Amino acid sequence: MSLTVLNAIIAVVIAIGFAALNAAYLVWAERRGAGRIQRRPGPNVNGPFGLLQPLADGCKLMTKQLVIPGGADKALFMVAPVLAMAPAIMSFVTIPFSNVVVAKSMDVGVLMIFAFASLGGMSILFAGWGSRNKYGVMASVRAVSQAISYEVPMLITVITIVMMTGSMNLHDLAVAQSGGFWHWNVIPSLSSPLMPVSFLIFFICSLAETNRAPFDLGEAESELVAGFHTEYGSMGFGLFFMGEYANIVIGASLITILFLGGWGCPFGLFPSVFWFLLKIYILIATFIWIRWTFPRTTIYGLLNLSWKILIPISLFNLLLTAGLLKVF
Amino acid sequence: MSAPIDIQPGETFTLNVGPQHPATHGVLRVKLEMDGEYIVHAETVLGYIHRMHELMGENRTYPQVLPNLSRLDYLGALGYTHGHVLAVERACGIEVPERAEYIRAITVELNRVASHLFWFGAFVMDLGGFTPLMYAIQDREYILDMLERVTGSRLTYCYYRFGGLYNDIDDEFIPAAKAFIPRMRESLKKYDALVTGNIILQKRLKDIGPLSKDICKRYGATGPVARGSGIDYDVRKNEPYSVYPEFDFDIPVYHECDSFARYKVRMDEMEQSLRIIEQGLEKLPDGPIMPKKKPKLIKPPVGDYYQAVETARGNFGIRIVSDGGKNAYRFKLRSPTYSNMHLFDEACEGMLIMDALALMGSLDLVIPEIDR
Amino acid sequence: MIKDSVKKALQELFPVPEPVVEEAPPTDAAEGEEAGAKKKAKKEEPRINGVLERDYNACGYHLDVQLDPGELLAAVLILDKADFFIESITGVDWIKEDQLEVVYDFSRFDFDLCRVVIRTRTPRPDPKVPTITKIYTGASWHERETHDFFGIKFEGHPHLVPLLLPEDADFHPLLKDFKP
Numbered sequence: 029m030s031l032t033v034l035n036a037i038i039a040v041v042i043a044i045g046f047a048a049l050n051a052a053y054l055v056w057a058e059r060r061g062a063g064r065i066q067r068r069p070g071p072n073v074n075g076p077f078g079l080l081q082p083l084a085d086g087c088k089l090m091t092k093q094l095v096i097p098g099g100a101d102k103a104l105f106m107v108a109p110v111l112a113m114a115p116a117i118m119s120f121v122t123i124p125f126s127n128v129v130v131a132k133s134m135d136v137g138v139l140m141i142f143a144f145a146s147l148g149g150m151s152i153l154f155a156g157w158g159s160r161n162k163y164g165v166m167a168s169v170r171a172v173s174q175a176i177s178y179e180v181p182m183l184i185t186v187i188t189i190v191m192m193t194g195s196m197n198l199h200d201l202a203v204a205q206s207g208g209f210w211h212w213n214v215i216p217s218l219s220s221p222l223m224p225v226s227f228l229i230f231f232i233c234s235l236a237e238t239n240r241a242p243f244d245l246g247e248a249e250s251e252l253v254a255g256f257h258t259e260y261g262s263m264g265f266g267l268f269f270m271g272e273y274a275n276i277v278i279g280a281s282l283i284t285i286l287f288l289g290g291w292g293c294p295f296g297l298f299p300s301v302f303w304f305l306l307k308i309y310i311l312i313a314t315f316i317w318i319r320w321t322f323p324r325t326t327i328y329g330l331l332n333l334s335w336k337i338l339i340p341i342s343l344f345n346l347l348l349t350a351g352l353l354k355v356f
Numbered sequence: 357m358s359a360p361i362d363i364q365p366g367e368t369f370t371l372n373v374g375p376q377h378p379a380t381h382g383v384l385r386v387k388l389e390m391d392g393e394y395i396v397h398a399e400t401v402l403g404y405i406h407r408m409h410e411l412m413g414e415n416r417t418y419p420q421v422l423p424n425l426s427r428l429d430y431l432g433a434l435g436y437t438h439g440h441v442l443a444v445e446r447a448c449g450i451e452v453p454e455r456a457e458y459i460r461a462i463t464v465e466l467n468r469v470a471s472h473l474f475w476f477g478a479f480v481m482d483l484g485g486f487t488p489l490m491y492a493i494q495d496r497e498y499i500l501d502m503l504e505r506v507t508g509s510r511l512t513y514c515y516y517r518f519g520g521l522y523n524d525i526d527d528e529f530i531p532a533a534k535a536f537i538p539r540m541r542e543s544l545k546k547y548d549a550l551v552t553g554n555i556i557l558q559k560r561l562k563d564i565g566p567l568s569k570d571i572c573k574r575y576g577a578t579g580p581v582a583r584g585s586g587i588d589y590d591v592r593k594n595e596p597y598s599v600y601p602e603f604d605f606d607i608p609v610y611h612e613c614d615s616f617a618r619y620k621v622r623m624d625e626m627e628q629s630l631r632i633i634e635q636g637l638e639k640l641p642d643g644p645i646m647p648k649k650k651p652k653l654i655k656p657p658v659g660d661y662y663q664a665v666e667t668a669r670g671n672f673g674i675r676i677v678s679d680g681g682k683n684a685y686r687f688k689l690r691s692p693t694y695s696n697m698h699l700f701d702e703a704c705e706g707m708l709i710m711d712a713l714a715l716m717g718s719l720d721l722v723i724p725e726i727d728r
Numbered sequence: 729m730i731k732d733s734v735k736k737a738l739q740e741l742f743p744v745p746e747p748v749v750e751e752a753p754p755t756d757a758a759e760g761e762e763a764g765a766k767k768k769a770k771k772e773e774p775r776i777n778g779v780l781e782r783d784y785n786a787c788g789y790h791l792d793v794q795l796d797p798g799e800l801l802a803a804v805l806i807l808d809k810a811d812f813f814i815e816s817i818t819g820v821d822w823i824k825e826d827q828l829e830v831v832y833d834f835s836r837f838d839f840d841l842c843r844v845v846i847r848t849r850t851p852r853p854d855p856k857v858p859t860i861t862k863i864y865t866g867a868s869w870h871e872r873e874t875h876d877f878f879g880i881k882f883e884g885h886p887h888l889v890p891l892l893l894p895e896d897a898d899f900h901p902l903l904k905d906f907k908p
Contacts, residue, residue: 062486062487066487067494068490166371166393166709241484242556248484248710250379250481250713250717251379251709251710253378320486320487321550322484322554323483323484323554323557323560324483324485324556324560325556325559325560326559326560326708326710326711327393327708328708329559329560
């Protein structure tokens with residue numbers, strides 16, 4: 029009994045550590061990446077390659093005063109940043125990094141991750157509503173409608189994959205794709221010819237789920253100043269910031285597990301945690317690349333894309349796969 | 357996107373965009389009456405950096421006012437000082453040597469390219485794309501370096517004098533400008549590939565923010581705003597001044613009337629300005645840069661003089677009412693963005709806020725120039 | 729030429745002293761070249777309302793119209809019909825004559841170049857001019873600005889509150905007797 033409790037605590041500590049480390053250093057990576065794309069150095073003063081920059085940022089954010097605007101709903105205002113970070117950390121618990129490196133392998137791992145991901149929308153709503161700022165309210169309304177519309181095609185795509193594999197355990201989903209890249213879900217097979225399209229849909233949806241450019245309507249700074257976190261400073265803002273990057277890691281991990289064979293080597297050799305990390309960081313680099321290349325979409329463009337294009341295609345794919353699975 | 361049909365009183369809220377807001381690029385405030393994301397009514401509030409340049413123009417002698425003109429529009433300052441010197445030259449009947457006129461045209465056009473480059477970066481940043489701003493600023497830097505060599509300043513130039521120039525261009529300026537032109541053309545191609553062809557950008561700009569010919573006429577919108585609405589109006593062509601008749605260049609006009617048309621007009625204008633610079637460098641005559649006989653004291657005869665020039669933002673007019681003294685009796689500045697911004701109140705009604713702010717970006721606002 | 733047609737249309741607004749109006753334009757056009765000296769002499773007596781043709785190279789505009797505030801709307805309507813756009817509105821304080829002048833600039837978008845200046849004078853103690861915002865919506869800000877700087881009341885203006893000056897400004901900085 030005590031061993032399981034200890035196990036759980038260690039797992040959570042590792043998950044928090046991993047999430048926080050990733051969040052901190054992804055900020056650094058993003059700024060360096062942006063610098064590279066924009067032909068400027070990026071942070072390069074603190075430590076070699078500016079590697080101590082996240083530490084300095086953290087110190088700065090933590091020592092600042094936490095200002096609660098007058099008239100704000102204090103409870104919601106305080107809860108929102110925590111709610112942004114906590115689900116992201118919880119989701120790490122069930123993500124398998126390799127055959128053995130997993131905190132808690134759950135039979136409904138996929139469901140759990142999506143349940144927690146939906147909480148992220150909640151935190152944005154709380155933040156926007158609680159801070160009593162018109163920009164915040166507008167941003168939170170946008171972000172929630174965005175979250176709702178993008179969860180639908182995302183989940184339909186996941187159902188397709190779950191149907192093919194017959195399991196909702198992330199570990200099983202990854203194992204089913206082991207043995208070389210031709211086994212990966214992203215490669216079309218006879219029973220699932222539209223899988224690359226599904227991959228694309230899932231990728232777009234995870235961009236939208238994590239509020240990343242070009243779908244960062246919740247914090248569209250040229251319109252809504254800073255969106256839902258307009259009124260946040262100090263570590264409240266820091267938590268939103270870290271939550272965003274933790275969510276990116278989860279999005280990349282999910283894509284890797286669902287489509288890119290998890291920890292499997294592309295050539296069927298030495299499956300290990302190394303491959304998993306390589307894949308998610310390549311995906312994250314793509315996220316960063318996209319953010320610094322594209323302008324932002326409009327809110328109606330975004331909703332139209334989801335409801336008029338992504339959902340019909342993913343539904344069609346679901347039906348097609350269901351039919352083909354029956355045939356083959 | 358059309359406006360919602362029934363708006364009940366009390367169902368709207370007021371949103372203050374500005375005075376400090378990332379999209380207004382300065383201290384401009386737009387009071388928006390919003391119905392959700394739709395704008396029901398807009399009212400622009402000006403004057404946050406009003407400095408009363410017109411009164412300063414009446415209190416100072418004509419040469420003393422010259423530096424004030426470049427404080428109007430810090431991005432395309434040379435065009436404004438050009439307007440002032442032309443107005444005073446017209447009033448006093450001062451002849452300008454040809455070489456000075458050519459150098460004026462070259463530097464004004466360089467400044468126009470710099471201004472459009474900055475607008476391009478800032479506009480795409482308004483739309484959420486950060487990277488083009490850095491590229492544009494890098495290209496602009498070459499221009500600022502060149503202008504710094506000859507004018508002595510990087511932003512608020514005071515280079516022109518009544519009758520000529522403060523100093524001649526040197527041997528390094530001409531090769532630098534000649535090297536700059538092909539490099540800028542390469543960059544324009546890159547911008548086309550990176551930004552203009554982007555589907556997200558096109559979806560955000562095409563058919564958004566229509567400004568009809570009629571609205572341009574009623575508000576007196578000029579410059580790229582009017583040319584994006586199919587109005588073939590450019591002071592350099594319609595009302596030729598300086599040495600512009602000598603140059604072979606086109607006025608880009610787009611008839612779509614949307615934000616994308618205004619975007620395309622400015623992108624094409626950079627190419628046309630490069631053509632003018634190219635020809636100017638080729639034709640550049642030798643000779644003095646100041647006239648031989650020039651009045652010691654600038655005292656225009658009694659009368660009312662008007663001069664319009666085409667700046668990067670449109671038709672800049674300057675009216676000098678002289679009573680024969682050292683100072684102007686009345687010194688009126690007609691700034692282009694003042695009229696261009698005015699139509700925003702009417703044009704943005706019924707639009708979504710993000711489209712309206714894209715429209716505002718496409719007007720190319722420089723707030724000190726509106727407020728004067 | 730649009731200049732001639734507009735001039736003809738505008739001249740019809742001034743039917744009263746037939747010979748004066750007929751006389752004024754040709755003489756002025758002829759002496760346009762040396763406008764400076766002649767104009768100085770002319771300024772001695774108050775100018776009679778009417779249309780003057782100016783030398784573009786010397787002044788920067790073609791037609792110079794002076795009229796009473798009552799005729800303003802009719803003149804602006806003519807320009808509106810002829811497809812002119814509004815450039816600016818401003819004021820001039822003629823303190824010696826105890827009058828305020830409002831100056832309207834109009835120009836054209838096409839290549840038939842014609843700049844028209846309309847001037848109207850109003851007594852300084854109680855300056856009142858009808859608004860032209862019903863014809864040119866874009867005159868609104870220009871009129872508000874002129875109201876700020878000179879205190880000229882534009883009758884019928886829908887929203888005559890300070891634009892460039894602070895909301896509670898009760899001074900008019902461009903009046904010649906303004907003391908900061």
